[in-house]
Amino acid sequence: MKQTAGRDQLGDTAPKFAELNDDVLFGQIWERKDILSLRDRSVITITSLITSGIIDNSLKYHIQNAKNNGVTKTEMAEIITHLAFYAGWPKAWAAFPIFKEVYSSDSSSRSYTPLFGIGSPNSEYSEYFTGQSYINPLNKNVMGIYNVTFEPGCRNNWHIHHKGGQILLCTDGEGIYQEWSKSPIRLHPGDVVYIAPEIKHWHGASSDSWFAHIAIEIPADGAYNEWLEKVDNEQYTLICEKGK
Numbered sequence: 229m230k231q232t233a234g235r236d237q238l239g240d241t242a243p244k245f246a247e248l249n250d251d252v253l254f255g256q257i258w259e260r261k262d263i264l265s266l267r268d269r270s271v272i273t274i275t276s277l278i279t280s281g282i283i284d285n286s287l288k289y290h291i292q293n294a295k296n297n298g299v300t301k302t303e304m305a306e307i308i309t310h311l312a313f314y315a316g317w318p319k320a321w322a323a324f325p326i327f328k329e330v331y332s333s334d335s336s337s338r339s340y341t342p343l344f345g346i347g348s349p350n351s352e353y354s355e356y357f358t359g360q361s362y363i364n365p366l367n368k369n370v371m372g373i374y375n376v377t378f379e380p381g382c383r384n385n386w387h388i389h390h391k392g393g394q395i396l397l398c399t400d401g402e403g404i405y406q407e408w409s410k411s412p413i414r415l416h417p418g419d420v421v422y423i424a425p426e427i428k429h430w431h432g433a434s435s436d437s438w439f440a441h442i443a444i445e446i447p448a449d450g451a452y453n454e455w456l457e458k459v460d461n462e463q464y465t466l467i468c469e470k471g472k
């Protein structure tokens with residue numbers, strides 16, 4: 229994740245602080261995932277903020293971040309309850325409204341935590357999906373890498389990755405992949421799908437399971453996605469029933 233909050237807010241007034249915030253704190257420290265996970269770093273950060281009595285937008289940002297990094301609603305309530313005894317009762321009271329606001333915003337995603345984080349509702353592409361999907365950008369340097377999570381029954385429209393193609397790395401639940409005029413393929417964690425350029429296809433969850441994959445956009449000059457018709461409902465139902 230490329231952090232720009234420092235430069236956005238303080239780039240003119242305190243350029244060194246902005247640089248340290250974006251490049252060192254978020255660019256280097258947070259990125260050392262091999263030493264401490266993002267989830268652990270989120271918990272530590274929230275604990276420090278609440279303990280210091282910093283109950284502002286930065287706490288809201290970090291609670292949202294913790295949610296994206298896999299801290300469930302139940303766990304977050306327990307974290308704040310626990311630290312009330314060490315940090316002070318009023319600080320926990322003050323933090324709960326922010327916690328409630330973050331964790332009630334998209335209730336359907338609470339119960340599901342994919343390996344690479346659920347991110348946020350995929351509203352930008354919702355017209356090309358049936359059902360609710362979520363997107364978590366993992367990398368935007370050189371190539372786009374996104375974690376895409378599908379609620380049960382959710383799938384994208386038929387589409388074509390022109391010129392570049394796409395690779396899917398399946399991480400959670402059970403999904404389906406189908407190329408035009410070919411049989412559908414069931415997907416499970418650990419499966420890898422290479423989608424050549426110009427191949428018409430769709431992917432998504434099965435009707436009774438959440439599903440998440442990492443989508444890697446293979447870079448190419450002039451690469452673009454062409455979104456086509458929805459997957460036929462009857463066809464989809466038939467595919468899902470056949471797999472049982």
Ligand code: MN
Binds near residue numbers: 387389423429430
């Ligand atoms: Mn695709």
